[in-house]
Structure formats: C-alpha cells, structure tokens
Amino acid sequence: MCTLHELRHLGQTAARLSISLPKASRTLAEARRIFGDPLFRRFGRGLAPTARAQAVVEQSRRVLEDMRLLFEEPKFDPKHLTRVFRIACLDNACPIMIEPILPALLELAPKVGIAMTLHDEQTFTRLRAGEVDFGIFPPDQLPEDFEFMPLLKTPYVHVVRAGHPLESLLEKEGCCSKQALSRYRRIQIVVHPDHDNPVEGIPGPAPIPMNAGQTVVWTQYWLGAVRFMHATDAVLTLPWRTAKVLAQEKPLTVLGRAEGVPWLEPALIWHRRVSADPAMQWMRSLFAIYVRGGAKVVPDEVKIGRLTHS
Numbered sequence: 001m002c003t004l005h006e007l008r009h010l011g012q013t014a015a016r017l018s019i020s021l022p023k024a025s026r027t028l029a030e031a032r033r034i035f036g037d038p039l040f041r042r043f044g045r046g047l048a049p050t051a052r053a054q055a056v057v058e059q060s061r062r063v064l065e066d067m068r069l070l071f072e073e074p075k076f077d078p079k080h081l082t083r084v085f086r087i088a089c090l091d092n093a094c095p096i097m098i099e100p101i102l103p104a105l106l107e108l109a110p111k112v113g114i115a116m117t118l119h120d121e122q123t124f125t126r127l128r129a130g131e132v133d134f135g136i137f138p139p140d141q142l143p144e145d146f147e148f149m150p151l152l153k154t155p156y157v158h159v160v161r162a163g164h165p166l167e168s169l170l171e172k173e174g175c176c177s178k179q180a181l182s183r184y185r186r187i188q189i190v191v192h193p194d195h196d197n198p199v200e201g202i203p204g205p206a207p208i209p210m211n212a213g214q215t216v217v218w219t220q221y222w223l224g225a226v227r228f229m230h231a232t233d234a235v236l237t238l239p240w241r242t243a244k245v246l247a248q249e250k251p252l253t254v255l256g257r258a259e260g261v262p263w264l265e266p267a268l269i270w271h272r273r274v275s276a277d278p279a280m281q282w283m284r285s286l287f288a289i290y291v292r293g294g295a296k297v298v299p300d301e302v303k304i305g306r307l308t309h310s
Helices: 002-007 010-016 021-035 051-071 093-108 123-129 165-173 222-231 240-246 278-292
Strands: 040-043 046-049 084-089 113-118 134-137 146-150 156-161 186-189 215-219 235-239 252-257 267-271 305-307
Touching: 002 010, 002 051, 010 021, 046 051, 051 123, 084 093, 084 123, 093 113, 093 134, 093 240, 093 278, 123 134, 123 267, 146 278, 156 222, 156 240, 165 252, 165 305, 186 222, 215 222, 222 235, 222 240, 222 252, 235 240, 240 252, 267 278
Parallel strands: 084 113, 084 134, 186 215, 186 235
Antiparallel strands: 040 046, 134 267, 146 267, 156 235, 156 252, 252 305
C-alpha cells in the first residue's frame, strides 16, 4: 500500500517490490476486500488514492516506522547514513537556515542528502504520512501531535539596492520616514499558508489586484524578490537575518525596522512519531548548533545602513 501510494502505478510498484504484476493486482484486490474500499482509482496513466487509502497509508507508515525503530541497532554513527532528509520550507530558509548546517552535515555524514519541498497547506498531512521529515516555518496553531524547536528571532527591515536615492537621505538624516518610503513602489512577497492580516509590502497573504498601485511586483519567491530589488528603485521588506546573509553576495542598504510588524520566529517542526529516531535527533542537533547557536534563541540586533561582504 505504501509503495503504491508513493509510485501511483501498479506496474512500477510490482517492479519495486520484485513481484509479478498479477500478484500485485491480486494483493490490491485483497486489500480492497479487507478495507471495503476501492483504495485506488484510475487517474490518467496512473492511480489516485481514495481518502480511505490515504488514512490507511498514514497509519501503515507509522507502524512501519515503529517496527524499524524496534529492530534498529542502538549505536548511531552519522557517517553511515545514506538517507535523504526531506524538509518543507520556503526558499527564504535556504540561505539562513539550511546553508549554515551544510558544511557540518556533509563532513559528518558525507552520504546523506537534503530535499527541500515547498511548505504549503499540505505540510502537516505530509509530515504525518512520513512523506516529509521536517518543516521550517513559524509554529503558529501547531497541532498537538507535532513538536518544534525555535531556530531564530529576527525583525523585518526595509531594504533597497546600494546607491538608492533613499541611501543618501538616510546618511543625511539618520532615518527614513514613512513618507519618504511611500515615494517609492514596493515589492510584495506573497506567503501561503498564513493566517495574519495582510499588510502591504510585508511578507504575508496578499491578493493580487486587477490594477497595480503602490506594489510593482508580487512574488512567492523570497530570493527572486531580492534580485528584483537590486534591479529597481523598489523598496523590499524582508527579515534582517536574510538581508544580512544576502549582503555577503551583493551589497544592499537597510533603511530601518518595519515598525509594528511581528518578528519572524521560524522553528524546526516534526511529527511526534519520529522524535526518538536517532537520525532525526542528530539532524535537530545540527540546527540547534549552527542556526540557533546554543540552548536558546538570541534575538537579532539590526544594523542600519549599507551592508557589504565582511
């Protein structure tokens, strides 16, 4: 069931399990009889699971995981790991939360891999089903069967390209007023899922209107938004930690804090079922050391002005 759910094709499933196609077909027929449900229906050139099949697979994966842990050797050495850690996140996580762990990860476990998938409304379902190992996003409204570890706390800041006209104003007056910011159009990062009320220019839910106004670009891609900022006079609002890291590649100017906007406080999130998995525990330790930097999160301090490679 789990393999068929993954491949969505009976022939490929039979090949993966080294059984004949007739045997795979008989096994599926027996499963349908036991559960009293079609389980999989034809969809295009493959098969699509029913709601009952989805529930059965989620429970089966939990049982299989428990069985694997039951017979797993007690000693753990990351250098023998060959697994792929699957992380649901937005691309903003790449420079500030994934990249910092990579050197240690590849040194200590040279055979592992990381697969990043988009965090969306299905992330909790995929975590429960074992299709994803971790999520990286703020732990708001977290279901009871999930656990999390805070990673960082960073404020949002307004940034522009180096050499922007507002940089001269900042140097002259020491700050940029809202009125000064309003003279320039904005780049809007559209983030889903999100339960906050939309604020123009601040990353979050943002309906795209028929006619453009103060906003010049709408995008779900944080790193793309930074490139657009460098190519225009538009103002971009993004986390201070992101601005600091990306300035190592190309200078940018921080105009000031986005006042009244909640700080970004992402966490590493996983399903309680895999809490005792030694590989998952080891992976969490890397995030604790190289992203959080210790036993608890220390809030970021903002530097106003041009940021360059240091």
